[in-house]
């Protein structure tokens with residue numbers, strides 16, 4: 001990109017190297033007034049700063065935002081709501097004695113389960129969700145339809161009883 005802009009300058013087309021940030025830097029690199037001219041290192045440093053300050057920050061913000069949205073959604077509406085453990089034989093678990101054949105339902109926030117039988121998609125599922133969400137957001141803006149009725153029901157998973165009606169608008 002820099003080379004392309006520099007070619008414009010060396011071809012005598014200083015004014016068409018762009019009025020964006022990179023264009024201003026390249027112009028400053030070829031500034032007639034020596035006191036205002038900047039070095040190649042300056043250009044590289046400015047580009048690195050701009051990349052880090054402008055890209056990395058928003059990138060991380062978006063990553064946290066998506067993670068929080070996904071975690072909060074999993075907390076409020078965990079798809080696998082009920083996680084049951086059946087005791088196969090009597091066992092002492094720390095200070096608890098668990099009798100044979102009792103069902104133990106846990107109601108804390110562990111959306112992917114835990115222990116030896118933790119969800120095999122534990123790492124994959126949030127990535128899949130982020131990719132799907134990114135692909136939708138790249139192409140559409142959307143709002144909830146006035147027809148939507150909020151009614152989560154438990155039917156093996158927690159699901160919207162009447163579906164979720166969404167109005168998509170192509171971007």
Ligand code: HEM
Pocket residue numbers: 078079080083110111112113114115116117118119120121122124125
């Ligand atoms: C948001 C999405 C998902 C949620 C909330 C979820 C949740 C769960 C839960 C609660 C369990 C039971 C864990 C336990 O008993 O401790 C489980 C098991 C399992 N999940 Fe998922 N899961 C999701 C996505 C996936 C995906 C994408 C895959 C496959 C690519 C997957 C594969 C499995 C498998 C194979 C088991 C059985 C593991 C075993 O018994 O050893 N899950 N999941």
